[in-house]
Amino acid sequence: MAKNNNQNKNQTMTTEEAGRKGGEKVSRKYDQEHFENIGQKGGETTAQEHDQEFYEEIGQKGGETTSNKYGEEHYEKIGKKGGRNSGNGSNNN
Secondary structure (H helix, E strand, O other): OOEOOOOOOOOEOOHHHHHHHHHHHHHHHOOHHHHHHHHHHHHHHHHHHOOHHHHHHHHHHHHHHHHHHHHHHHHHHHHHHHHHHOOOOOOOO
């Protein structure tokens, strides 16, 4: 574990605390544009390394996980919300 030099030398930070502090420091060092640029580069690299089947597979897994987590009632609820907000008048509940 990383030592916290600002506290008693016998106390140590958890990995979670050290990661949070490191993340906060990096966030202060770089601006939003920097993170957008590295995110875009990562996305482009991933797209070059994987085919459509890869994305279909992870989309399927994500959908199954979400379905298992929230259940049918969740989808009914958001479907009704979407119907009300779509402006097509088909669902005026």
